[in-house]
Amino acid sequence: MVRPSAGPGRAGLRAEGAVRSGAGAVPRAGVLRAPSRADPGLPCAGGAMTPPRKGDLSAEEKDLLAVIATGNTEEAGRLLGNKNVRVNCLDEHGMTPLMHAAYKGKVDMCRLLLRHGADVNCNEHEHGYTALMFAGLSGNKEITWMMLEAGAETDVVNSVGRTAAQMAAFVGQHDCVTVINNFFPRERLDYYTKPQGLDKEPKLPVKLAGPLHKIITTTNMHPVKIVLLVKENPLLAEVEALQKCYRVLDLICEKCMKQKDMNEVLAMKMHYISCIFQKCITFLKEREDKLDGFIKSLLKGRDKDGFPVYQEKLIRESIRKFPYCEATLLQQLVRSIAPVEIVMYCDQNCQKIHWFTHKKVCKTLKEIHEKQELEAAKEKRKQEKKQKKDEMQLVEGSSTSEQQSDPGPDPTKEVDPNHPTDGTEEPEFTKEMEALALQPESPLESETALDDVDLQKIQDSEE
Numbered sequence: 001m002v003r004p005s006a007g008p009g010r011a012g013l014r015a016e017g018a019v020r021s022g023a024g025a026v027p028r029a030g031v032l033r034a035p036s037r038a039d040p041g042l043p044c045a046g047g048a049m050t051p052p053r054k055g056d057l058s059a060e061e062k063d064l065l066a067v068i069a070t071g072n073t074e075e076a077g078r079l080l081g082n083k084n085v086r087v088n089c090l091d092e093h094g095m096t097p098l099m100h101a102a103y104k105g106k107v108d109m110c111r112l113l114l115r116h117g118a119d120v121n122c123n124e125h126e127h128g129y130t131a132l133m134f135a136g137l138s139g140n141k142e143i144t145w146m147m148l149e150a151g152a153e154t155d156v157v158n159s160v161g162r163t164a165a166q167m168a169a170f171v172g173q174h175d176c177v178t179v180i181n182n183f184f185p186r187e188r189l190d191y192y193t194k195p196q197g198l199d200k201e202p203k204l205p206v207k208l209a210g211p212l213h214k215i216i217t218t219t220n221m222h223p224v225k226i227v228l229l230v231k232e233n234p235l236l237a238e239v240e241a242l243q244k245c246y247r248v249l250d251l252i253c254e255k256c257m258k259q260k261d262m263n264e265v266l267a268m269k270m271h272y273i274s275c276i277f278q279k280c281i282t283f284l285k286e287r288e289d290k291l292d293g294f295i296k297s298l299l300k301g302r303d304k305d306g307f308p309v310y311q312e313k314l315i316r317e318s319i320r321k322f323p324y325c326e327a328t329l330l331q332q333l334v335r336s337i338a339p340v341e342i343v344m345y346c347d348q349n350c351q352k353i354h355w356f357t358h359k360k361v362c363k364t365l366k367e368i369h370e371k372q373e374l375e376a377a378k379e380k381r382k383q384e385k386k387q388k389k390d391e392m393q394l395v396e397g398s399s400t401s402e403q404q405s406d407p408g409p410d411p412t413k414e415v416d417p418n419h420p421t422d423g424t425e426e427p428e429f430t431k432e433m434e435a436l437a438l439q440p441e442s443p444l445e446s447e448t449a450l451d452d453v454d455l456q457k458i459q460d461s462e463e
Contacts, residue, residue, distance in 0.1 A: 054124065055092035058084045065091060068100045073108045080116050087116045094125040103134035107142050110135075120150040128158035136168030136176040144168075144176045148183045178219045184266070189213050192248050204248045211236050212245050215273060223314060224298050226276050231291045239284050246277040257324050264329040268322060275318035 057065075064079045079085050088096050098118040101109040114120070120131050132152040135144040148154070157163055168176040189212065192204040204212070211233045215226060230236045236245065249270045256267035283294040298311045322330050 052086055052088060052090045052124075054090045054094050054126075057089055057091065060084045061086065061089045064089075064097055065100055068097055068106060068109055069104060071104075071106045071109060073112050076109060076112060080112070087113060088119045088122060090124055095129075096122050096124075096131070098122070098131045099125070099129070099134050102131045102140075102143050102147065103138055105138045105140045105143065107140065107146070110143050110146055114146070114150050120147055120152045121156070123156065125158075127160075128156075130156055130158075130164065132156075132164040132180070133158060133167050136164045136173055136180065137171055139168075139171075139173040139176060141175050141179050144179045145183075148180065149186075154180055154183065181265070182217055182219050182269075184213065184216045186213050188252070189216070189248075192251070203251070204244055205241075207235055208241055208245060212248070216249075216270070221269070221272065223276050223311060224295055226273060227280060227291055227295055227298070230277070230280055231295075237284075237291060239281050242277045242281050242284075246274040246281075249274040249277070257327070264327050267324070267327070268329055271322050272318050275314070275321060279314060 060082050067075045098113045132147045135147045165177050165180040193202045193206045215229050253267045253270040256263040284290050287293040301308050
């Protein structure tokens with residue numbers, strides 16, 4: 001801690017303003033915090049107390065940016081220990097080392113920079129790009145998740161008004177879009193691990209916060225996948241634990257619908273997971289095979305076509321139980337269901353679990369799928385032929401209109417061989433101009449040429 005000896009004064013106020021601009025606030029008047037690598041809001045240890053400027057790089061910082069491109073974490077760690085290296089330094093475009101590492105897809109380098117206090121929400125880029133935007137553009141899901149866990153804001157927009165998810169979608173990185181849109185901050189869940197108001201106990205035990213957060217942030221919403229996540233964690237696979245978890249999910253769902261910026265997608269997701277948890281409780285209480293029986297019930301298909309009736313019933317029931325009937329998303333789900341693949345597996349383990357019922361109808365489903373592909377190919381060829389035919393008709397129509405606009409010479413009209421046939425009259429001074437263009441340099445020859453022009457005019461008039 002640094003204390004001014006005789007009140008703030010001008011120097012003290014300037015120092016206080018510098019810290020306030022870098023850290024956002026000062027603990028109390030007249031007290032300055034020393035810069036720390038653990039605090040991304042403050043400059044790095046050994047650096048100046050003023051915020052970094054674009055392009056103001058030391059030789060060691062330039063070396064750090066070069067090392068990031070190669071991915072050498074050992075050399076980067078050595079450079080970060082140098083007092084002349086600021087972890088949030090800016091190149092000429094306003095990019096920090098973390099932005100460079102995220103854009104180049106260097107996972108270990110990003111982890112190293114974050115441990116050294118890199119600011120994940122630095123917004124000094126010339127076009128307003130953040131580290132999360134660069135992570136989304138790189139297409140690396142692990143780095144995208146890392147930025148989110150480090151506290152990256154998802155609603156920041158760049159100079160063209162696009163968020164990180166929108167930028168990732170624009171370049172086709174849909175996996176990163178899914179990670180961003182399904183992210184749920186751990187802090188929002190930790191709120192329920194502490195007693196609130198008159199509560200003597202928290203609504204959610206601390207030991208359940210981690211496993212529940214993993215399920216909330218999963219991008220695979222298949223009911224079997226969610227049950228497998230419950231089953232693999234002994235802390236969750238108990239009736240009492242699941243009861244506390246689904247009640248917390250219901251509270252989050254209610255909060256998402258009643259907050260100012262309503263989030264219907266997150267509310268529906270919380271409600272859906274809550275319904276699956278409640279069904280898990282039923283199987284844990286009533287069935288000897290417990291969650292294994294639940295998984296088999298979800299996967300078992302009809303004898304004639306292998307359609308998973310129980311799974312369909314569970315999903316439809318969860319949608320029907322959604323308590324906010326006025327939600328636009330609910331109405332959309334009720335009206336239509338998006339087309340999906342006949343059978344889709346997240347990994348080989350899921351395929352093995354489903355094989356006991358899928359093997360009965362695998363051949364039939366394959367024939368149906370091949371038939372649908374043939375029909376789709378025929379329809380595509382038909383559309384291409386129709387489009388080609390329309391283009392040919394359009395070309396023929398344009399050529400016909402051009403011919404009509406230029407009908408050519410009238411056959412009933414006598415054509416004079418001495419005059420052009422395009423309907424335009426040759427100017428009378430054309431021959432005179434040609435003669436002048438061919439006139440000789442000698443004055444005598446020039447006079448003779450002019451006399452010839454006059455004579456030619458007389459002959460033309462007589463004719």
